[in-house]
Amino acid sequence: MSGIDTRVLAGRYRLLNPLAEGGTGTVWLAADETLGRDVAVKEIRLPPDLGPVQRQEIYVAALREANLAARLKHPSIVTVHDVIIEQDRPWLVMERLSGATLEQTVRERRPLPVHQAARVGVGILSALAAAHSAGLLHRDVNPGNVFLTRAGRAILTDFGLAVVDGEATSGRTGHLVGTPNYVAPERLRGERGSPASDLWSLGATLYFAIEGLPPHPAATSIAVINRVLTEPARPPERAGALGPLLMLMLDPLPEARPSFDTVSRVLGEVATGHPATAPAPAPAFVPAPHRPQPAPALRGVVQPRGAALWAAVEVGVVAVVIGATMGVVHLSADPAPVEKPVTFSEKPGAFTTPVDMCKLLPVADVRQLLPALTSEGEPTSTGGCQWVISGMGLEMSPSGLNKQWGKSPRQAHELFVNERNNVIPNGQVAWSWSDIDAGIRSARSTGPLPVKPAGSEAFGYDFYENRKTGRLEQSHVVFRVDNLVVDVAYTVVDGSKDGPAVQAGAHTAAVWVANALNKQKAGG
Template sequence: MLAGRYRLLNPLAEGDTGAVWLAADEMLRRDVAVKEVRLPPGLDPVRRQEACASVLREANLAARLKHPSIVTVHDVVIEHERPWLVMELLSGASLEETVSRRQPLPVHQVARVGVGILSALAAAHAAGVVHRDVKPGNVFLTRTGRAVLTDFGFAAVEGEETAGRTGQLIGSPNYIAPERLRGERGGPASDLWSLGATLYFAVEGTPPHPAESPVAAIGRVLTDPARPPERAGHLGPLLMRMLAPRAEERPSFEEAARILQEIALGRPGAEVAVVSPSPESLPPAEPEAAPVPAGNRGRTLVWAAVEVTAVVAVIAATTGVAHFAFGRTVQQGPPRLSEKPGAFTVPVDLCELISAADVKKLLPAVKTPGKPTNQGGCEWMSPGIGLDVQPAPPGKQWGKSPRQAHELFVNQRNGTLPSGQIGWGWSEIGAAMHSARTTGPLTVKPVGDEAFGYDLYDNRKTGRLEQSHVVLRVDNLVLDVTYTVVNGSKDGPAIQAGAHTAATWVAQALNKQKARG
């Protein structure tokens, strides 16, 4: 039993450095996967501490990226002097196992895998994370056809110190981009090269630079072009471009997504008006659990037993293309956004964005000023009613530029579940943990530069709307404004209007700050 709640049942996979266990989460009554990291015997305390810190870092990175094609990390436990990672339980096998045990996959299936993983990478890059270890062993194929990117243990974060890791060769030589083999840090284009090599393996059954040893593979990747594919059909030209030796010669994520989607849908070369696939064109999703955000002073939110159709095309929306998601038309992002630093270059005090007089309009019984949260946000509370303004995604207050903030906004919108069951509670306003259902993303009246909404409804007793969200972007800042009413004093439209009103106040205050420079 780990942490008093995770009971290990039986190993699912084992290797030299660890194992993956089937385990039962006895608190939430669900099965999970637990990754055990086995440390070499006799490891000195400093190295042991570094290894534990590395696993904690992997958990934090994966947990902050909410996407249907990124494995969900629920928890991390340090027990028996080693780390254990608690993740969603996936049913299926890795791409490497699937191809090695059976045979190369059909072209259209490989393209569908590519759409999912490319979308996951786009979401990670929008959050400033480069995976750096995309390979067949880190792509998991579920029994329902969903492709999931796993293992963020080697990921690099924008602005993160790399001292102590310089010169280390991270990843598998057959799937490392040439620039990284030359000692460069690499970036999104490097992940694109690795994805190209991974898809090449999936359709051909061999890496693009086959070699008898890792050293030979490094030499071939650095000096030889990829072997022309024989089974890839319409996918071949794209794979060869993704595997171009120079990063600037590779296609953009948007172009790669468009071509992959067309091949997956059996329409190679057709003109595309909208890049995002309709829900009907996607494989059925399996029930899955989303991550548990860090607590905000007693406020808890636990995702459970969610049924959701996977969204696999972030890329189109990040370039301003009209996006169709979950059967609703979501407003189009600005077609041209500045790459220059935005107006908000230092943390914003969110408690100052809404005046005490305005707070009183939504929370008449409020007696205390806004309270800063541990995620850099602010919340106002009174019995049965709460108002909350948080960075979106949590803990990341701004993008460096309006363009990057727009990508964060799109990542947040595409990670919003359209339906499902959750458990949530906010003890400080008197909301005990209870079951609810979600809706979203929803079109809202214009707020800031762009916005969308989503709502939570009580799922067991009253069925009424209890919480309404508006996620908005102003310049390079993205925020989630929440209005919660659990005492029955307001109906659904009034709660939605309250969230929109508060979001409008926030946008107006930010625009005033922006105008003042």
């Protein structure tokens, strides 16, 4: 147990007593003395023998958990209120939940009745739909991460293993990849996984809720993994009308699992006491396109679609680019204006293969923004490029990663709109960029801002330091050229430029990049 007894974080969150102990830290009951409410605060506890690099990785993972969960506004996803950087490490401030996890409920009491398990499934499936439509995979759906509140809600928690669709993960080390009993076989084989993998994990979780044991019970983790990879699931004995659906969800082949529409329909029928229609095996796991919706109603069509994915508004994408997490914790969810219908080409765009971003800008141009720059741009693992000096940096990323190469301008426009709609005013940002000597810092984001033309369409957003100077430190311009969407960020943390200069620098770089892409598109 942590040695902390009483502490006030950020001048407002007073730790009261521990609620739970986990592998990476302690969850505390805390009082938010500013708003007069109880919250849960997750303290990240680090082993004493960790080196600086390993500590930074854990800090980044904790920030990712907050950023990913906080940008998803859904009644079945735990609400993250704040991220506190205290003593150079993060603390996650979340809504306080009253109840118990599904795992605790089943082990300490009894398995759930079938109709109650179906209601849990409806809520968690809806939460996964919201995550997938935002381009996120949870990757660790299991009974310990499903919380049953006293009010009857099923809440999906712990996005610490979640991954943004398209985000490189090869550099992430020292972290578990999920709970073996609830990890889909394709992920155990080393594949990255898909929405169908989360569906398998949900099936295994509901199986446990009804049967009281996982679908591949075994004495050790190695034995579990072997059984998941080589044997079918144990036929359920108590599942009744849900039995056929669970077995389809647990099919070892992702393409043989049912669609989210089918799972939604059957779970809803069982939850409301109506006779369940027997699900038929789907010929392929290819749901129809889905756009993010603010309402919690279950839409059922959730598999992300290439370039139409929201590419994380500088959350997971830039996490890899700059070697640290940068993410927006949404503190409000006001709906963005509805986009007017516009006709865009459905044909594949001009950029059918990855563009070498570093070759778009010569050093002489970039030196106008980074006067001390002496080297070429450095390619990043996400297909972007960065130019860095102490205290200042320029970075650009193709939003949506390599998923968008060869897609149509219409799909790129959808990606652009999704990114703009998900930039929420007054979001809190926790980020760092070691290459420019910027340690972990706390900031506030603006909402989407109008900018002068860059590419075919563009918007901006800015990061202001949160607790010291209030200075604008980072400005972004997101723009589209044909089927390619690019996010350009200009960062100045040494105080050498004021806000308008930082904004002007980001826009200047965006125009340079857009002009270079248009020239490449024209074959020049």
